[in-house]
Structure formats: C-alpha cells, structure tokens
Amino acid sequence: MGKLFRWLMRIATALVALGVAAVMLVWFLASQSLPDYDQTLTVEGLDAPVEILRDNANVPHILSASDGGVFFGLGYAHAQDRLWQMMVLRRTAQGRxxxxxxxxxxxxxxxxxxxDLYRLAGQSVGAQDDLALAALEAYAAGVNARLAEINDxxxxxxxxxxxxxxMPVAPWRPADxxxxxxxxAVQLSGQFRNEILRARVSLALSDPARLVDIMPDMPGQGVAALPEYADLAPGVRRQALAVPDLPRHPLDPVAAIGLAGASNAWTAAPTRSASGGTLLANDPHLGFTAPSIWYLARLELQSGGVIGGTIPGIPAVLTGRSARLGWGLTSAYVDDQDLxxxxxxxxxxxxxxxxxxxxRFETRPSIIEIRDQPAITLTLRWTENGPVLPGGRFGLDAITPPGHVxxxxxxxxxxNDTTMSAALALLESDSVNAAMDAIEPFVAPAQNLSxxxxxxxxxxxxxxxxxRDPGHQSKGRLPSQGWRAENRWTGTLPYADNPEFVAPAGGILxxxxxxxxxxxxxxHVSYLxxxxxxxxxxxxxxQSREVHTRDSFIEAQLDPVSVTARTLLPLIGADLWFTGEAAPEGTSERQRQEALKLLAEWNGEMNEHLPEPLIYSAWLRALQKRLIEDDLGPVAQEFAHVEPLFIERVFRDVDGASAWCDVRLSARVETCTDMARLALDDALVWIGDTYGTALExxxxxxxxxxxxxxxxLGDVPVLRYFVNIRQSTSGGDNTLLRGRMSGQDPDPFENVHGAGYRGVYDFADPDSSVFVISTGQSGHFLSRHYDDLAQLWRRGEYIPMSLDLDLARxxxxGVTTLLPAQ
Incomplete structure (x- = not known):
C-alpha cells in the first residue's frame, strides 16, 4: 500500500511539474513578443533618424528631421503594440x-x-495626393521594419x-x-440595415400608420407619407418575416442595429470660455474591444506637433490637436447607403x-480558403448600382421578391477614395478655415468635424x-426598384452644400x-x-452657465443623467404612483410598490452604485417588448434597444399611438396603464431571478x-480572465456618458459601445489639455500597458496631453532610436 502511495505521489508531482513547465514555456514564448522600448536599431527604408519617446502611459512621442521619418516611426510603434490587431483588421477588409x-x-x-473593399482600396492608392502617398509609404515601411525585426x-x-x-503575415502596403x-466606414454605417428593418416592419404591421410610431422621425418637419413597401416589391409575402440573421461573430465589422457609430463633441468660443481661449471636447463611440481600437500618439511634423487618437493601421491623428488647431469627430448619420x-x-x-x-452583371470569381475545410468559390456580382448582397444576411430574404436580388x-x-489625403492634410492645417478647405476630399465614413x-x-x-432624384420612390428610406432611373444616384452633392456652422453668435457648438x-x-442629409x-x-x-472651463466640459462628458428617464417615468407610471393600500410583505404587489417608491425619489442619474437605473431599464425593456410583440411577431426581436420616442408617442397617444397597448389576440381591451403594470411585474421577476429580490x-x-x-480569445475558458477587461460603469443608452447596452439576453444591459477615447483641449493653456483611452496602449495581455488606463477611464480620469518636448523627455x-541603414 505504501509503495502504491509513493508511486501516486511521484506521478502527481510529475504532473504538477509538467503543468508548471508548460505554463512557464507558454509565458516565455508569449513574453518574447513584448517590445523593448529602450533600444537603438538600424533599419531599412528610413530617410532620417527617428526617436520614439515613451511616456509613463506608453504614449509614443515620435520625432524626426523629416515627416517621412515621423510616419515611419508611427508605423513601427503601431506594429510594436498592436500588430495582432492590425493583421486582423487587414484580413477582415480582405475577407480572409x-x-x-x-x-x-x-x-x-x-x-x-x-x-470588394480591398480591391477598391488598392485602386484608391493612385487617387491620393503626394503628401498622403509619401506618408502611406513611410508608414508601411515602419510597419515592415518591425516585422523584419521580429523575424530577424x-x-x-x-x-x-x-x-x-x-496567421502568415505579409508586408504592409499603402492599400492596407x-x-x-x-x-x-463599415462599422460606422447603418443606413441599409435600417432600410431592411423598415421594410420588414411595414410588411408586418396591419396598420401602416403605426410605422411612424415604432420607427419615428426625429422631431421637426419630416416625411408625411411613404408608399407601402409591398407596392415597391411586388411578390413579397407579408407572412415571410421570420428570417433570422446569422449569429454575429465578434470579428464582424457590420454593427448590430442600434450599434453603428455615435459620439459627442462640443466647442466653446473665447466669449464663452472662462480662460478666454477656445475649448473642445470629443468622445467618439465605437464597440468596445480589448485592446481599444484607439491608440494615443504624438507626431512631431515639420509643420508642428500633433497629438491625439490614432487607429492602428492608419497614419493619421483622427481626433486631437496641434499647437494651433483642435479637431473632433462625431458620426454624421448621412444617408449614404441605398438598397x-x-x-x-x-x-x-x-x-x-x-x-x-x-x-449582364459584372462578375468575378473569388476563392475563400477555410482552415481545415475545403475552399469555396464565390461569384461576385456587381450592378450599375453596386455589389449584389448575399440574401442570407440581415433578413434580406424576407424582403426580396422571387426573381430578384x-x-x-x-x-x-x-x-477613388481620397479620405486618407483629407485626414493627413488636416494635420498641417493651422486655422479653422484652412482645415475646412483641407478636409474637402473626405469621402467616407461621413462625419461631423468639430x-x-x-x-x-x-x-x-x-x-x-x-x-438623389426628387422623384425617388422611397426617398432612400426603403429598398427601391433598381431599374427605375429616378431611384438611382446622380452623383454626390457639392462639398459647399454640406451643413456648416462657423463662429455662431451664441459661442457654443x-x-x-x-x-x-x-x-x-x-x-435632407438623413431621415435617420x-x-x-x-x-x-x-x-x-x-446653457446653465455663461462661461465654460476645461473642467465643465469634462463634467459634461461624464454626465450620467438620463433625460429619457426623467421624461418617461412620469408618463408610464402616471396611474401607478402611490395608488392603493400598502400590500402585504413578500407579495408581488409590495415589490411593485417598493420599486415605484424608489423610482419616484430618483433624479434619473444612471449611477453605477444605484438600484434605480436597473429597475428603470428592466421596466422599459419589458414594456417595449409587451407593446410590440403581438403586432410585429418575430420582427420584434430586431428592436433590442428601447426607442424613447416610441414609448412617448404611445403614452401620450400621439395620432392614436396608444393602439399599441391593446393586445390584439385578447378579448378585452388593454390600456397603457395595464401594460405598464404588467411590464413592471415582468421586470421585477427578471431582476429577482437574476440579481435577487432585495431592491435596495x-x-x-x-x-x-x-x-x-x-x-x-474572449470566450476561451481560463484565458478569458487574462484577456478581457470588465468594469462596472455608470451611464446608459441615452446619457452623455454613453454606455450603449447590448440588448441581448442573457445580459441585456452590458455596456458594449461607448467612448473608447475622450479628449478635452483648452487653447488658453494647451498643455492643460487631457485625453484617455478605455484600455491601455498595448495589445499584449502580458504587458502592464494592456489595461493600465482602463481604471482611469472608468473613474473619469485623464492623462495630460502636452506638446512640450522637455516634458516628454x-x-x-523608454527611448527607441531608429537609424537609417547605410
């Protein structure tokens, strides 16, 4: 028996030792790819020495005697910290x-x-101006220098x-x-998804007048009437609506409905600034990933220093400032897609x-190689209007008549996409007027440039x-008949016609x-x-204060108060507040009364430490679900996010919108109060099952x-705890501190889309400007810079944004010096 025990102990010890050895080996191999930020290298493709200073947040300050050297250094730094991310982005665009x-x-x-993005990108290289082409080539050379260093x-x-x-890695090219x-642009464009959904909803509704309720126009003068979609697409069967889309892969760049681009930006003129200088705040919103899509960098160009947010793979500061100019981006929601x-x-x-x-269609075969499976061949088809989309995506089959695509x-x-040239020209602009001229070649994704x-x-x-032709059948709001001339584009509008606002009298934009x-x-620019x-x-x-400061702009960026909650709760709870006798402890009626009491005393602040935002959000979600399920059937699943204008229209009975409250299949006529009460009970049951019944x-x-x-790697057991970054956050769908929720079970309120970058620039004291990203600079999960900015971001803190070289040094x-090869 003792001998058996000793052998068991030896085997167990050996297994533990092997396990430790395996972990050590994995750690050693993975740690080999951690970049050394303090070294001197001789590299090919460089025309002047480059110095890359890394500050304590791992923000590279890139210096060189030539602009080519600076862009080379940016490519090298991007590849040091985000190589995997860049390779995945390139393969996504290539369809590989x-x-x-x-x-x-x-x-x-x-x-x-x-x-066909990648082929179009390759064709667009020749459309760039000399400045952009030189920057693209230098940047690609910098990426390739890092690849050569890795191999050597x-x-x-x-x-x-x-x-x-x-993943075999090919050299980086300007087309990439x-x-x-x-x-x-794929990630930030959602107009065609909205067209499909609008068509499906119009087919599902028995009363076409109700379309404007669930997919409302923004307040203000809009379109009074649209033709029924069935008239535009004869042969589509009204009952053919339950066409679920394929499960969305995390690498799919097409955003789910409601999760296309968003952002905040605001500016103050000297007359509205306490310091007497202009102010700008910007926080662009994208889907959250680890690492963030954003990467902080400073480029010391011959025209002066620029600093701000870049995206690995793109040699430009997309939001940031120079010594003379600040710029920020928000999604413009231009209706730039038509089906x-x-x-x-x-x-x-x-x-x-x-x-x-x-x-005849323009056709071309395309072979998709698949790991561990036979390759498949697609026949790509283009019409004069654009590429033919696969019917099995986005519910297209439900709205496509037989014999059509x-x-x-x-x-x-x-x-001939010159967006890159415009973005790079912006870096050298020294005034608002110069910037507005420089950015004219920008094509897509359409943005509001502050x-x-x-x-x-x-x-x-x-x-x-x-x-578009004024006679367009659907005004671009529904898929239209491609063979009719009035439904086809006739070019693009002149840049001068794009909306602009310069030096407003009120001093705030x-x-x-x-x-x-x-x-x-x-x-019209857009209906959506x-x-x-x-x-x-x-x-x-x-407008609550006469003058603003950097700190008041930061306060606005981080504001978690929901106007939506303040508006809707009095409407949906109008007949529920403090009605009836106190119910016995432990009953659903008592739980409802306690929830209503909490909400009645709440100011609408979506604070992470409060219970009211969860009760409110669960109630609204359950309410919209009850209102639309019997009318829309399977299409109701597409409305994963609460539409505040819909709820308001229903409970104010705008143009008969309260009809949504009646369950069509029931004998009695339900009121909106009935729906609100039932939805609150639904929400409380769900909360109890998920988080417990102690509401406080x-x-x-x-x-x-x-x-x-x-x-x-985010779903890989064990490894997920090393590569995922999870943070408790305030805010919600409709707060300035925007934290757009997934809307999908089992975690419908997860914060999946928000401000991955925040920046506030003060031109009275430029070096007091600040910025932050939501993860860290490194994409390497063993690096301390993988998530070192994440907690700052969660707490609403920032790091300095300075162009002072002495401060940077x-x-x-760490200082990386790149020397040209002789």
Missing part, C-alpha cells in the same frame, strides 16, 4: 479571416468579398496570439491603410434590368452625400449625433439620426459592465 479562424468567420468573409531576432512572432493561430479606413431591388432576366439570370433594358449603393465603395483654433469654432459635415439640419428631400435624447441634456448643461441592494454597475473583450520611460 477564415484562413485563420475556420468556418466560423465564413459569413464575414463572404460579405467583405462582396463589398525571433521575437515571439510579434504577438502571443500568433502562437495560437497560424486605406482598407482600414474603409473598414471603419436596390434588381430584377433578373427570367430568360437569363446572368442579366438584370436597367433603365435601358437588360444588362438586392444591390447596395454606398459612397465608401469608391475606387474645429477650434485660437479664435474661432466651427462644425462642418465632411463626407460625400449622395445626390456641439453634436451628439442629433439632427443638425431640417432640409427637404433630396437635400443617432440621438434625440442626449442633445437635450447637453443643451441644458451648456441592487447595483446598476453589476449589470452595466463595460465589456472590453478580446474578439478572438522628462517623463520618458
């Missing part, structure tokens, strides 16, 4: 993810191949993920950077109908806006993705806007965690 990740990403590759010195393949996935910009129903020739399906008769017109599908120099503030919509102009179609709620809180905060002990932050998850924790 499945070579690495297998069948799970085939739907993503199918769509990207049909968009066996630096762990450059990133720990490279050990887990077989343009492809990344086009990929950002067209293309009629196939019944005698030859390789032809489609045009205004001039049938014409659907194509997409989109400004981002330009083979600008300040030392004297002036401005907001200009940049990006191509399609020119801002945008929260709200409607900025009210122009009649076809000069990203916000109708945050703008109300912003107006109040801006609930924490909004437990449900509203920011999910900075690794898009590939004094705070340096």
């Amino acid at each position: 993810l499945s070579e690495v990740f297998g069948a799970a990403t085939v739907p993503v590759d199918r769509l990207m191949r049909r968009y 010195r066996a630096l762990g393949r450059g990133a720990p993920e490279m050990f887990l996935f077989d 950077s343009i492809a990344v910009i086009k990929l950002m 067209h129903i293309e009629k196939l020739n019944p005698d030859n399906p390789e032809e489609y109908l045009t205004p001039d008769g049938y014409k 659907v194509s997409l017109s989109w400004t981002a599908l330009s083979p 600008l300040v120099d030392h004297d002036t503030i401005a907001l200009k919509l940049v990006g191509a806006i399609p020119a 801002g945008n929260t993705n709200n409607k900025i102009v009210d122009r009649p179609f076809p000069d 806007w990203g916000d109708s709620q945050r703008i109300q809180r912003w107006q109040r905060l801006m 002990s609930l924490r909004w932050g437990d449900a509203h965690q920011a999910t900075h998850d690794h898009p590939v 004094a705070a340096s924790v």
Whole structure:
C-alpha cells in the first residue's frame, strides 16, 4: 500500500511539474513578443533618424528631421503594440479571416468579398495626393521594419496570439491603410440595415400608420407619407418575416442595429470660455474591444506637433490637436447607403434590368480558403448600382421578391477614395478655415468635424452625400426598384452644400449625433439620426452657465443623467404612483410598490452604485417588448434597444399611438396603464431571478459592465480572465456618458459601445489639455500597458496631453532610436 502511495505521489508531482513547465514555456514564448522600448536599431527604408519617446502611459512621442521619418516611426510603434490587431483588421477588409479562424468567420468573409473593399482600396492608392502617398509609404515601411525585426531576432512572432493561430503575415502596403479606413466606414454605417428593418416592419404591421410610431422621425418637419413597401416589391409575402440573421461573430465589422457609430463633441468660443481661449471636447463611440481600437500618439511634423487618437493601421491623428488647431469627430448619420431591388432576366439570370433594358452583371470569381475545410468559390456580382448582397444576411430574404436580388449603393465603395489625403492634410492645417478647405476630399465614413483654433469654432459635415432624384420612390428610406432611373444616384452633392456652422453668435457648438439640419428631400442629409435624447441634456448643461472651463466640459462628458428617464417615468407610471393600500410583505404587489417608491425619489442619474437605473431599464425593456410583440411577431426581436420616442408617442397617444397597448389576440381591451403594470411585474421577476429580490441592494454597475473583450480569445475558458477587461460603469443608452447596452439576453444591459477615447483641449493653456483611452496602449495581455488606463477611464480620469518636448523627455520611460541603414 505504501509503495502504491509513493508511486501516486511521484506521478502527481510529475504532473504538477509538467503543468508548471508548460505554463512557464507558454509565458516565455508569449513574453518574447513584448517590445523593448529602450533600444537603438538600424533599419531599412528610413530617410532620417527617428526617436520614439515613451511616456509613463506608453504614449509614443515620435520625432524626426523629416515627416517621412515621423510616419515611419508611427508605423513601427503601431506594429510594436498592436500588430495582432492590425493583421486582423487587414484580413477582415480582405475577407480572409477564415484562413485563420475556420468556418466560423465564413459569413464575414463572404460579405467583405462582396463589398470588394480591398480591391477598391488598392485602386484608391493612385487617387491620393503626394503628401498622403509619401506618408502611406513611410508608414508601411515602419510597419515592415518591425516585422523584419521580429523575424530577424525571433521575437515571439510579434504577438502571443500568433502562437495560437497560424496567421502568415505579409508586408504592409499603402492599400492596407486605406482598407482600414474603409473598414471603419463599415462599422460606422447603418443606413441599409435600417432600410431592411423598415421594410420588414411595414410588411408586418396591419396598420401602416403605426410605422411612424415604432420607427419615428426625429422631431421637426419630416416625411408625411411613404408608399407601402409591398407596392415597391411586388411578390413579397407579408407572412415571410421570420428570417433570422446569422449569429454575429465578434470579428464582424457590420454593427448590430442600434450599434453603428455615435459620439459627442462640443466647442466653446473665447466669449464663452472662462480662460478666454477656445475649448473642445470629443468622445467618439465605437464597440468596445480589448485592446481599444484607439491608440494615443504624438507626431512631431515639420509643420508642428500633433497629438491625439490614432487607429492602428492608419497614419493619421483622427481626433486631437496641434499647437494651433483642435479637431473632433462625431458620426454624421448621412444617408449614404441605398438598397436596390434588381430584377433578373427570367430568360437569363446572368442579366438584370436597367433603365435601358437588360444588362449582364459584372462578375468575378473569388476563392475563400477555410482552415481545415475545403475552399469555396464565390461569384461576385456587381450592378450599375453596386455589389449584389448575399440574401442570407440581415433578413434580406424576407424582403426580396422571387426573381430578384438586392444591390447596395454606398459612397465608401469608391475606387477613388481620397479620405486618407483629407485626414493627413488636416494635420498641417493651422486655422479653422484652412482645415475646412483641407478636409474637402473626405469621402467616407461621413462625419461631423468639430474645429477650434485660437479664435474661432466651427462644425462642418465632411463626407460625400449622395445626390438623389426628387422623384425617388422611397426617398432612400426603403429598398427601391433598381431599374427605375429616378431611384438611382446622380452623383454626390457639392462639398459647399454640406451643413456648416462657423463662429455662431451664441459661442457654443456641439453634436451628439442629433439632427443638425431640417432640409427637404433630396437635400435632407438623413431621415435617420443617432440621438434625440442626449442633445437635450447637453443643451441644458451648456446653457446653465455663461462661461465654460476645461473642467465643465469634462463634467459634461461624464454626465450620467438620463433625460429619457426623467421624461418617461412620469408618463408610464402616471396611474401607478402611490395608488392603493400598502400590500402585504413578500407579495408581488409590495415589490411593485417598493420599486415605484424608489423610482419616484430618483433624479434619473444612471449611477453605477444605484438600484434605480436597473429597475428603470428592466421596466422599459419589458414594456417595449409587451407593446410590440403581438403586432410585429418575430420582427420584434430586431428592436433590442428601447426607442424613447416610441414609448412617448404611445403614452401620450400621439395620432392614436396608444393602439399599441391593446393586445390584439385578447378579448378585452388593454390600456397603457395595464401594460405598464404588467411590464413592471415582468421586470421585477427578471431582476429577482437574476440579481435577487432585495431592491435596495441592487447595483446598476453589476449589470452595466463595460465589456472590453478580446474578439478572438474572449470566450476561451481560463484565458478569458487574462484577456478581457470588465468594469462596472455608470451611464446608459441615452446619457452623455454613453454606455450603449447590448440588448441581448442573457445580459441585456452590458455596456458594449461607448467612448473608447475622450479628449478635452483648452487653447488658453494647451498643455492643460487631457485625453484617455478605455484600455491601455498595448495589445499584449502580458504587458502592464494592456489595461493600465482602463481604471482611469472608468473613474473619469485623464492623462495630460502636452506638446512640450522637455516634458516628454522628462517623463520618458523608454527611448527607441531608429537609424537609417547605410
């Protein structure tokens, strides 16, 4: 027996030793790819020495005697810290993810191949000006210098993920950077998804007048009537609505409905600034990932220093400042996408109908290699309106009549995309007027560009806006018949016609993705806007004081108060507050009364430590679900986020909208009070099952965690605890401190989309300007810089944004010197 025990102990010890050895080996191999920030290297492709100073937040300050050297250094720094992210972004744009990740990403590759982004990016290289082309080539040389260093010195393949996935790495090319910009346009564009949803809803509703309730126009003059979608697409069956989309992969760049781009930006002129200088605050919103899509950097160009937020793969500071100019971006929600129903020739399906008769599709085969599976061949088809989309995505099958396909017109599908040239020209601009001229070539994604120099503030919509025929059948709001000339684009509107606001008398400008102009179609910009709620809180905060400071702008960025909650709770609870006798302890009636008491005393602050935001959010979610499920059937699943204007219309009975409260299949007529009471009970049952029945002990932050998850390793057992960054957060869908929720079970209130970058620039004292990103600079999960900024971001703290070289050197924790090879 003793002998057996000794052998068991030896085996156990050996297994433990092997396990420890395996962990040590993995750690050693992964740590090999941690970059050395304090070294001198001789590299190919460099025209002047480069110095990269790393401050204590790992922000690189890149110095060189030539602009080419600076962009080379940025490419090198990006590849040091975010190589895996860059390679995945490039493969996504190329439609080549499945070579690495297998069948799970085939739907993503199918769509990207049909968009043909990478070929269009390659064609767009020749459209760039000399400044942009030189920057692109220098940046690519910097990335490739890091790749050569990794290969020559066996630096762990450059990133720990490279050990887990077989991803051959090709040299970086200028086209790759343009492809990344086009990929950002994919992430920030949601107009065509809205067209599909609007078509499906119009087919599902028995009363077409109710469409404006659930998909309301922004307040202000809008379209009074639309043709029924069934008239535009004869042959579509009203009952053919339950067409679920494929499960969304974390690497899919097409955002879920309600999760396309958003952002905040506001500016103050010297007359509204306590310090007498202009102010600018910007926090662009994108889906959260680990690492963040944003990367902080400072470039010391010959025209002067610029500092702010970059995106790995793109050689430009997209939001930030120089010594003379500050700029910020918000999604403009331009209606820059149209779907067209293309009629196939019944005698030859390789032809489609045009205004001039049938014409052959432009076709090209495309082979998708799939890891561990046979390759598949797609036939890419283009019409005069754009690429033909796969019917199995986005519910397109439900709205496509037999004998037809659907194509997409989109400004981002330009083979002469000069967005990169515009973004780089902005870096050298020294005034608001110069910047507005420099940014004219910007194509997509359309943005509202907020600008300040030392004297002036401005907001200009940049990006191509399609020119449509006034006789367009659906005004671009529904998929339209592609063979009719009036439904086709006639070019783009002149840049001068894009909305702009310069030096307003009130001295304050801002945008929260709200409607900025009210122009009649076809000069309307958009019918779909990203916000109708945050703008109300912003107006109040801006006008509540005569002058502003850097700190008041920060306070507005971090404001968690929900105007939506303050507006809707009195409406939906009007007949429920303090009614009836106190119910016995432990009953559902008593639970409801306690919840209503908490909400009655709440000020609408979506604070992570309070229970009321969770009760309110669960109530609204359950209420919208009850209101729409019987009317929309399976299509109701598409409305994952509460639409505040819909709830308000219903409970104010705008144009008979209270009809949504009646359950059509029941004998009795339900009132909106009935629906509100039942929904609150639903919410409390769900909260009890998920978080417990002690309402006072609930924490909004437990449900509203920011999910900075690794898009590939985030679901891997054990490893997920090392690569995912989770934080309890305040805010919500409709607060300036925006934390857009997933809307999907089992964690519908997870914070999945928000301000990955925040910056506030004060031109009275530029070195007091501040910025932060939501994770850390490094994409290497063994680096201390992987998440060192995450807690600062969660607490609403920032780091300095200085162009003072002496400060950069004094705070340096590492200096990389790159020398040209002789």
